[in-house]
Amino acid sequence: MMLKLKLNKLADGFTIYFKDYPFLKHNQNAPCFKIGKGKAKYKLHHGEFKIREKEVTEIPLQRFEILSDGPDELELEFKNSEEEKLRVMILIEDDQFRLKFDCSDPDINRFWMKIQATSNEAIFGLGEQFSEINFRGKDLPLWVEEQGVGRGDPPITGDWYTTYHPQPSFVSSENYFCHCNSTSYARFNFTKESFHELYIWSVPEEITFGKFESTLETVSNLSQLLGIQPKLPDWVYDGVWLGIQGGKDIVEQKIQTCIEKKVKISAVWCQDWQGIHMQGAQKRLIWNWEYDSTLYPDLPAYIKSLNSRGIKYLGYNNSMLAQGEEQYQYALDKGLTIKDTNRNQYKIITDSGEKSLLDLSNPETLHWFKEIVKENMIKIGLSGWMADYGEYLPIDAVLHSGENPETFHNKYPVEFAKVNYKAIKEAGRLEDIVFFTRAGYSHVSKYSTLVWAGDQLVDWSLGDGLGTVIPAGISIGICGIGYYHFDIGGFHSLGIYIRTKEMFMRWTEIAVFTTVMRTHESIKPYDNLQFDYDEETLEHFAKMVYIHVQLKPYFQYLSEEYQKTGISPFRGCFLHYENDPELYDLKYQYMLGPDLVIAPVIEPNEDTWKVYLPKDDWIHLWSNIEYKGGWITVEAPIGNPPVFYKKDSTFKDLFKSLVKI
Numbered sequence: 001m002m003l004k005l006k007l008n009k010l011a012d013g014f015t016i017y018f019k020d021y022p023f024l025k026h027n028q029n030a031p032c033f034k035i036g037k038g039k040a041k042y043k044l045h046h047g048e049f050k051i052r053e054k055e056v057t058e059i060p061l062q063r064f065e066i067l068s069d070g071p072d073e074l075e076l077e078f079k080n081s082e083e084e085k086l087r088v089m090i091l092i093e094d095d096q097f098r099l100k101f102d103c104s105d106p107d108i109n110r111f112w113m114k115i116q117a118t119s120n121e122a123i124f125g126l127g128e129q130f131s132e133i134n135f136r137g138k139d140l141p142l143w144v145e146e147q148g149v150g151r152g153d154p155p156i157t158g159d160w161y162t163t164y165h166p167q168p169s170f171v172s173s174e175n176y177f178c179h180c181n182s183t184s185y186a187r188f189n190f191t192k193e194s195f196h197e198l199y200i201w202s203v204p205e206e207i208t209f210g211k212f213e214s215t216l217e218t219v220s221n222l223s224q225l226l227g228i229q230p231k232l233p234d235w236v237y238d239g240v241w242l243g244i245q246g247g248k249d250i251v252e253q254k255i256q257t258c259i260e261k262k263v264k265i266s267a268v269w270c271q272d273w274q275g276i277h278m279q280g281a282q283k284r285l286i287w288n289w290e291y292d293s294t295l296y297p298d299l300p301a302y303i304k305s306l307n308s309r310g311i312k313y314l315g316y317n318n319s320m321l322a323q324g325e326e327q328y329q330y331a332l333d334k335g336l337t338i339k340d341t342n343r344n345q346y347k348i349i350t351d352s353g354e355k356s357l358l359d360l361s362n363p364e365t366l367h368w369f370k371e372i373v374k375e376n377m378i379k380i381g382l383s384g385w386m387a388d389y390g391e392y393l394p395i396d397a398v399l400h401s402g403e404n405p406e407t408f409h410n411k412y413p414v415e416f417a418k419v420n421y422k423a424i425k426e427a428g429r430l431e432d433i434v435f436f437t438r439a440g441y442s443h444v445s446k447y448s449t450l451v452w453a454g455d456q457l458v459d460w461s462l463g464d465g466l467g468t469v470i471p472a473g474i475s476i477g478i479c480g481i482g483y484y485h486f487d488i489g490g491f492h493s494l495g496i497y498i499r500t501k502e503m504f505m506r507w508t509e510i511a512v513f514t515t516v517m518r519t520h521e522s523i524k525p526y527d528n529l530q531f532d533y534d535e536e537t538l539e540h541f542a543k544m545v546y547i548h549v550q551l552k553p554y555f556q557y558l559s560e561e562y563q564k565t566g567i568s569p570f571r572g573c574f575l576h577y578e579n580d581p582e583l584y585d586l587k588y589q590y591m592l593g594p595d596l597v598i599a600p601v602i603e604p605n606e607d608t609w610k611v612y613l614p615k616d617d618w619i620h621l622w623s624n625i626e627y628k629g630g631w632i633t634v635e636a637p638i639g640n641p642p643v644f645y646k647k648d649s650t651f652k653d654l655f656k657s658l659v660k661i
Helices: 215-226 248-260 299-308 326-333 363-378 412-426 466-477 501-512 535-550 552-565 652-660
Strands: 005-009 013-018 021-027 033-045 048-060 063-069 073-079 085-093 096-103 110-116 123-127 139-142 166-172 176-181 186-189 195-200 206-211 240-243 265-269 276-279 282-285 312-318 320-322 347-350 353-357 384-388 434-437 450-452 590-592 596-598 608-613 618-620 630-635 643-646
Touching: 005 073, 033 085, 048 110, 123 139, 123 466, 139 166, 166 186, 166 215, 176 195, 176 215, 206 215, 240 248, 240 535, 248 265, 265 384, 299 312, 312 363, 320 326, 326 353, 326 363, 363 412, 384 412, 412 434, 466 501, 466 590, 501 535, 535 652, 643 652
Parallel strands: 240 265, 265 312, 312 384, 384 434, 434 450
Antiparallel strands: 005 013, 013 021, 021 110, 033 048, 033 110, 063 073, 073 085, 085 096, 096 206, 110 195, 123 166, 139 186, 166 176, 176 206, 186 195, 276 282, 320 353, 347 353, 590 596, 596 643, 608 630, 618 643
């Protein structure tokens, strides 16, 4: 019988094993824990942070004492020559290896921990990451912020690691997971050959490990620790969610165009339901959460009309309020927004002007906002909305609860998702209404019904364009999120960056094979190509939407699988073929469930594409040619993206039927 927890004493240290894997190794020359003190400077600009550290003191904890040693429990105390102490309680609970920490000095605000590593190990997860899927060899900061615009070399803003949704959770190819119960800024360093080092700007409450027989089992257990998203309603698979702005007349025109071309519409997403204002060519929204009677006269009646035609109506909210609006003034008068150090309103500067940020540490704010959602959105018939932002909490703010903004910052988007979730739950509409978020952190999966990838640039770049939605979906799928999608065609349009016809078509082809297809007009809708640009674009769009609708039984199967196991429908190929190291860094193709390999064309002017297939029996969807695995090149004209299904799939008849469309 395998001993789950084992302490192997050495001459000047120890090794701690869990399920025969050596997680922690300690000796005086290489202690597994350090603590310390430090100060940081945070500079905020439009949701992006420049973070600098100064006056850091590191205290290696070289000496240790074993206080208790049992088969399922171990307690140790670590010290240094100055008698700084860290007590570590190690417990086996729910088949997991948990470390709980207690530091004797309340001024200690830095923590380092080393985890044993192997040279050929791969590291996955760490939230939604847009540039990599394997973080071996990387030193990764974890902080909620705007992703950046035009990330590249050099970037316009942002960096390769900046993300709306980081997470202190990872999965190793050695089939273990690690999750840190901390909301402080952190850096996870995977650059050393023999160990990984976690650096956290506070002593964490707990660090949890799980060790299992397979990568799938490991990811499943991590997801269940973090929380499974509420189940999506079946209507989300019944067609495209059309992103349309401009009012009822324009919405009706677009719907009629789709009807004529047999484009199945599941929902119209009108983010301007509460009104718009223009900033030059950029279309911006009024941040006041009640419907605009000019754009959408008698919106409740119009929503009923849409519903009778099988079309849902979706809107928009976020965690801020706009200057001059009624709700803005009420929130200021009642003290529902964050304060500056002088206890005055904290003015948040965004790229659409000055705003005020809701204080989500205040129970009165939570109740007030929740009631707005219930009364102004759910009650009039909205079936969902984008719940935007969540990254903007400044570190020099004063919160109602008295909590430190340094530790509340990463928690903020989770609280915002939670208040939207509670509004739906209290209205009795869970598994009926859908809201989608971009920002997140640990345990947001318990509350956010759907995640979208944020604001990509409308181009082909691998720093911020079309291709980045693939590693983002793979990495976030490791961390509890199963329901994931993105803006078809991207969002940001700056200068020379304008959406092209080919790019829109290729972006649509990826969206077919994700949980939800949703278009976005972009930040400059009048400058950028839309789904109805011309006959060819519209016919391609109709074909892709129809394929997505035909896949509904498979999406329902994957949703049920996710609800039971925590395995995301959107997954890296390594999850099913863990013994193939070639898959560890394969970041621009993915599997939709266990039976489909999708290798999107993410470069312009290409009609063939190179694909790596795991070792198995695969059928090319469009040609019916069988492949055994390895690198291949296939025909991939627009309309026939590289898609392969498993030869023995129980859904093979469904997949075969897609070719007849």
